[in-house]
Amino acid sequence: MKKLTALMLTSLVMLLMLTTTPAQAHPTQTPAERAREIATALRKDALYVDPAYKTAVPENLLADVRTKAKALGYPVYSIVLPLTPSDAFQGKERNVLTLVIDALAEPGLYVVIDGGSRFPWYEAHNLPQLTEDRLQAVRERALDDTGYDAGPTEVLARMYELLALPALPPATKTTKPIKTASPGNRDSDSDDSSSGGKVALFVVLGLVVLVALGLVIGLSRRRSGGSASGPRREKPFSIPPHVAATVAAEQRRRLTRETMLELTTLGSQLAALPTSQGGGLSHQQAALDARQAAEKVLDSSEDLVDVVGAMVLLDKARREYDAAVAVAADRPVDVVPDLCAFNPLHGRSSGQPTQVKSDGATLTLPLCAACRRALKRGEAPASLPGADGPYWHDKDLWARTFFGAVGDDLAGQVARGAHRS
Missing domain, CATH: 1.20.1270 (Substrate Binding Domain Of Dnak; Chain:A; Domain 2)
Structure with a gap:
């Protein structure tokens, strides 16, 4: 048992050492400084790839993105970088777009994508020929066409390819990476071979870990007298x-x-x-x-x-x-009727305002039918989510007033800046 546990731990450590790529941390920068750094790089190359991903993305895929972006006939700025809550942009693509557009101050289509995600975010700046509906449709089709095993640069390339067309073609499913490098490109072939060898090694190590885990779990079940014939409980579905x-x-x-x-x-x-x-x-x-x-x-x-x-x-x-x-x-x-106080997205309130009692206090709130029924059953209503649970757990103006249901003159409070206090 001890030998199996040691084997499992050793395999896990080796797998983590091989698969983890140390990110090159940027020095402490303000959001504006980080945006100016990216904008400066974009003036030289319209495709910015953070140093953390420089060795992770094959050059042939980057070349494909550049080629298809240039074919659009208007400036396109592509940004690939890791996003985390602790970075200069607080992990939000919107912050990247807003600050980089301000720093670069050039018209164009700005697209940012987290290197670990497939979902591109975009903003067309001073490009009247690009409508929101057009961009949204192209983005969704690019995600559909490339499949869930595709990397972010492949999604970008497909998105730009679709933008170049006068209309969206019938949906097609692509399961293999898009390749544009010529057969004579030895550097690309070498990179592909190296990547293939690493993948094979990862697979072998992964199998070792799985076998070790299976043996450990099997022995644990024998010791605890677990029965294989007992009823199995499937984990309920939850959105990741x-x-x-x-x-x-x-x-x-x-x-x-x-x-x-x-x-x-x-x-x-x-x-x-x-x-x-x-x-x-x-x-x-x-x-x-x-x-x-x-x-x-x-x-x-x-x-x-x-x-x-x-x-x-x-x-x-x-x-x-x-x-x-x-x-x-x-x-x-x-x-x-007013909008539902627990979640205005539910729509209009139903019936008379409802009295809600808690900790000796009583609130009279306009509630939709679903929230009223939940309270009658003694259940928590489906409130609008905030930073930490229901939005009314926060301390901002919306929580203090239940979106204006408590107190008077919500517009006046906003005019005085209360929504930022």
Whole structure:
């Protein structure tokens, strides 16, 4: 038993030593300094690969990305780097894009991808010919076409290849890496052979580890008298954290886009609304204040909760605008329920506001039907997630007011900067 355990530990150590690539840590830099460093490199080569991945990505794949990016006819800046919560960009692709675009100050398509992930993030800067719908469709097709065994540079190459086409072709599934190097390129062949040898070694070591683990587990079961004929319990399905993060990011991107469009639409409608008197004027001013607050929050948003806060303010602005129009037309003002306080993305509240009691305090909150039913069953409602559990566990303005359900004048508090305190 001791020999088997020693063999297993030795194999694990060898496997980790061979498969772990030490990242070249950058000196302590501010986010702006790190962005300027990347921007300087992009002026020389529009494909930036962090030193941590220089030896990990074959040159023929990098050449493929460069070739297909140049074929697009407009500037394309590609960034491949490791992203972690402790880096200069706090592990967020959005921060990379925003700061690098500011540092480079050039029009173009900016794409960033974590070297350990397949999901490219992009932003078209001063390129009116590229629409969000077009880029989103091309990104999704590139992910579908390259398959889950493809590396990030292959996804980038396919994305640029699809962008060059006038329309998306029927979906095809690619399971082999895209290769563009000529047969006479000895350096590429040598790299491929070396990579193949390493892969074979990793597979052998992995098998040794698996066999050792199997023997250890088998002996442990014999000792504990475990029965192979007993009922097996399958682990319930759960969404992996990295997939959940991608879904949340996509949800935020979509909600941001929808909120920006509504901001523009409502702004035009308010500008065209004639100035009224009395109650109509108060509704009109409230709509202007709420819309301005929504725009302020969206411009400085840091996460999904902020974007939802902007959406709630914009919903308030829309209702005030509708009330101003009704008063001007001498019609009764419709009573529109508030959004669900636990999660405004659930939609409108249902029925009368619900009293929620906890630790001797009582809150009266507008809740959707699903959240009301959950409370009646004694279960936690499906609240909007924050940094640490439900968003209302935090201490920001949204948590303190349940998105304006508690207290008055949410727009006024935003105007005074309370959403950043």
